[in-house]
Amino acid sequence: MTQDRVSLPLGFDIPDGWVPVEPSSVGAEGAVFVAVHSVPDGEFTPNITLSVGQRPDPARITEIADEAVERLGRSMAALEVVQRKVIGSEAAPGVTQLLRIRTGEGQELVQTQVQLTVPGASPADRLILQIACTATSETARRLGDDFRRFVASVHVRRDFTADEGENS
Template sequence: MATSLPTPIEFRLPKGWQAVSPDAAGAPGAAFVAIHPATNRPGFTTNITIDGEHRSDAASLAEIADESINRLHQAARTVSLSQRTEFGSADAPGLTQLLRVTTLVARESTELIQCQVYLSMSDVDRPQERAVIRLSLTATEDNFKAVIGDFQEFVASVRPESPGSHSDQ
């Protein structure tokens, strides 16, 4: 069953992307999933997912990103970290990592690239709590360059939901 985010956000999906049910997309732990139908191939379609969690521990975003890699190792044949970059400020930190993943898709070994962006937002009412949002783009190697610009546009549009607004979910 699809999950909810620890804090409401708003965003804009780039042209050519279509929101789908996380359950129907096979991503029941996600709060939001969008696919890029033009990149469909048997068993896989390029996708963007959003998930997140409340954290009250002192784990750094790099440690949280490592947890994500460990979870991927359980589902994929191989996972390797290609690049990791921290950005933002102490009040609003972020981290981007690029992963190469080998997994079975339609019974074939398939190379995927996953770009993950982690955003940390402090809870105004409870400073010891924070919401960590993960935005992920997963694409085949041959489609990645064609959609990374869309993903960057999508990430740039993400912000905390303002009162009275609704995201393009």
């Protein structure tokens, strides 16, 4: 995904127990939205991130998912793709993937990623949404329904005006 931050009129529902935070306050400068769980799990606070990037190139969604894994792998001590599934339609393909990661500090975490295509007026105008939930494996199982509800609620707002914020 390109590093350019793209503003898009997105709407979504934040699950109960999750608190929005400024992305830069948690080192997620490229994200347009970050929420942390209000009950930290030991030394790690579960989080949901949403990033948006323009992809005018012809890369397939699986290649874009590979790029996301590669980017994350550069900052982790270890990373394994446990599961991957192609979702969506030909016009708006997506990928879900489950990653097992180990940080440089030795924390064992799980990240669930969802890459979704938002088709544009032309192929050069397409956007990719990357939505991720990171937690310890035990907490990820407990919070999985929250993440699924969040992903299912993400939509491009039809009622957006330039005066409004980026999400509802």
